[in-house]
Amino acid sequence: MSDLIEVESVSFSYGSRSVLDSVSFRAGEGEFLALLGINGSGKSTLLDIVSGFRRAGTGSVTIEGRSQSEWSRREIAQRVSHLPQAVHADLPFSAEQLVGMGRYPHTDRWFESDEDHKRIRAAMERTSCWAQRRRSFHSLSGGERQRVLLAACIAQDAAALLLDEPSTFLDIEQQLHCFSLLRQEAQEGKLCIAATHDLNLALTYCTRLMVLADGVIAHDMQVTEAHENKEWLGRFSKRLDMGATPAGSPWVWYR
Amino acid sequence: MSATQQLTFLTRYSLTLSLAVFLGAAVLLPWVGAGPISLARVLQHQSPDYEIFLQLRVSRTLLALVAGGALSLAGTLFQAMLRDALATPYTLGVSAGASLGAVAVIAAGWETFLGVPTTWIGALAGALGVLILVVGGAFRRRRISAFSLLLTGIAINSICAAFIIILGGFAGISRSFSIARWLIGSIDATSYVSLAVLTTVVLLVSATILTQARSWNLLAVGERWAASRGVQVGALLLQGYVLGSILAAGAIALTGPIGFVELIVPHLVRSRISPDHRLLMPCAFLLGGALLALCDAIGRIVMPPAELPAGAVLALIGGPYLVWVIRQRTSAEEI
Known part of the structure; x- marks a missing residue:
């Protein structure tokens, strides 16, 4: 497994408020990494920095062995796809048009090619939103929108997918479907990093957990190690405890 | 029929129709007038x-077509x-x-400078001044965002409005009337040299804007969305603001601040044809030009021998239309 993304001593502040303080980690192909942490812990900021939307105050980000600053914006987009936490799309684009925007970094054609349309359709079918393709994005429900946005990320066909709370607004069946799909992407060689608050989804589908707290990566472990030391649960609430499902998988519950 | 073929058919259909309306307006409307x-x-x-026909009707029809197209395209751009x-260009202070x-x-009573109407020079200088102020004010930590452009634009807009009122108060009755009339916006016969200069600038700027149509699509969804799909957001916003301002300033210099065309036409095209800027922008340009030329022609015939300014006709037609459009919207379309 080679490192696709390498974050080295990254710090970031909003004015005088420090959010990230010398954060470092490496992640490679085939990993499905859950980025965990309480509200305001810097998960979205870290994803913004890795995707290139924000510039780190200090530190560096390396993508495929080359400094992020040496890649053009478009070259980064060909390698890293980012699903922001909130996309409003107030102007009346259809679901299909929005997913089609995922093909932007790959073509200079005025209109998408048949190959692009095949990929758009495949992505929408994988996220179960092909039936809504002609509907205006802002007429969709929260869950339908989230599936369309996820399809846009998949259609972008990048090696790394950065997803900021991808299961937001999804019903339970769709949450399972979403994380299962991301695990499948990882198994096919992609790197998926998902910021999430759902610890059980992370434990069930991800390969690695990374907990951000007080501006640093407080815990970084493989999911298989999660039950060995429960200290990391205390970062979220003192009422959390961990047991196991009948199948033996780790499971977090409230006391 | 594949998706590409469907899109090409829709493109050809809507663009051809818009072009036919534009050319139809250019050919027919010069014949409309009081006599x-x-x-x-x-x-x-x-x-x-x-x-x-040649010195009055044709020149003002062509001016309306070019200015209307420029204003409509500028509106579409700023909306994205x-x-x-x-x-609209009004929102951002231009x-x-x-x-x-x-x-x-x-x-000040200045009428011409080296044979050029001073209102043109004043309008271009004013727009350039605002452009520098807004862009300078919107830069924060070497970055520019749509939000900072909007806030700075609104602030400069208010300051300019205050100065216009103050100048109107000191100008005397005759000049105050001229100011009020200019502010309504109208299409007057103009020299073919001026028209050629405006047309050249508008076509070059419009073509540059159109080449970025796919990027405007992404920016219309969100800055973070566009950035993560490969768009240089700051540079694109700056380019859009400068190009949109040139379009608006060029048109306003020759016609006065005509409103509504940049609001009605993009809305109509977006809802009836496509929100995709690859179609929306050329159609908005062509139909915006045709609408302003039509309003100017109506203004020539409603109460002869007097003429109603095109800006007033547009407001009288556009205002009720906009209210009707808003009432037709379903709750899902509310934005």
Whole structure:
């Protein structure tokens, strides 16, 4: 497994408020990494920095062995796809048009090619939103929108997918479907990093957990190690405890 | 029929229709006016029909087509940049700056400079001043965002509006009337040299804007969305603001601050044809030009021998239309 993304001593502040303080980690192909942490812990900021939307105050980000600053914006987009936490799309684009925007970094054609349309359709079918393709994005429900946005990320066909709370607004069946799909992407060689608050989804589908707290990566472990030391649960609430499902998988519950 | 074929068919259909409307307006509307013009007399170069047709009707129809197209495209562009279907060159202060410049020279009593109407020079200088102020004010930590552009634009808009009122108060009755009339916006006969300059600038700027149509699509969804799909957001916003301002300022310099065309046409095209800027922008340009030329023609015939300014006709038609459109919207379309 080679490192696709390498974050080295990254710090970031909003004015005088420090959010990230010398954060470092490496992640490679085939990993499905859950980025965990309480509200305001810097998960979205870290994803913004890795995707290139924000510039780190200090530190560096390396993508495929080359400094992020040496890649053009478009070259980064060909390698890293980012699903922001909130996309409003107030102007009346259809679901299909929005997913089609995922093909932007790959073509200079005025209109998408048949190959692009095949990929758009495949992505929408994988996220179960092909039936809504002609509907205006802002007429969709929260869950339908989230599936369309996820399809846009998949259609972008990048090696790394950065997803900021991808299961937001999804019903339970769709949450399972979403994380299962991301695990499948990882198994096919992609790197998926998902910021999430759902610890059980992370434990069930991800390969690695990374907990951000007080501006640093407080815990970084493989999911298989999660039950060995429960200290990391205390970062979220003192009422959390961990047991196991009948199948033996780790499971977090409230006391 | 594949998706590409469907899109190509829709493109050809809507673009062809818009082009037909634009050309139809260019050919037919010069014949509309308070007095009839004989085609035979025009073809034989006989006075006064030939002069009225060529020097007055054709030039103002062409001016309306170019200015209307420029304003409509500028509106479409600013709406994409600010992700707001109600954004116009007025929102970002460009029109107010151009108006202040023109009002200042009217109030000062300057009419021409080296044969060029000073209102043109004043409007262009005012728009350029606002452009520099807004872009300078919107830069924060070497970055520019749509939000900072909007806030700075609104602030400069208010300042310009205040100065226009102050200048109007000191200008005297005759010049105050000229100021009020200029601020309504109208299409007047203009020299073909001026028209050629405006047309060249508008076509070059419009073509540059159109080449970025896919990027405007992404920016219309969101800055973070566009950035993570490969768009240089800051550079694109800056480019859009400068190009949109040139379009608006060029049109306003020759016609005054005509409103509504940049609001109605993009809305109509977006809802009836496509929100995709690859179609929306060329169609908005063509139909915006045709609408302004039509309003100017209506203004020539509703109460002859007097003429109603095109800006007033547009407001009288556009205002009720906009209210009707808003009432037709379903709750899902509310934005």
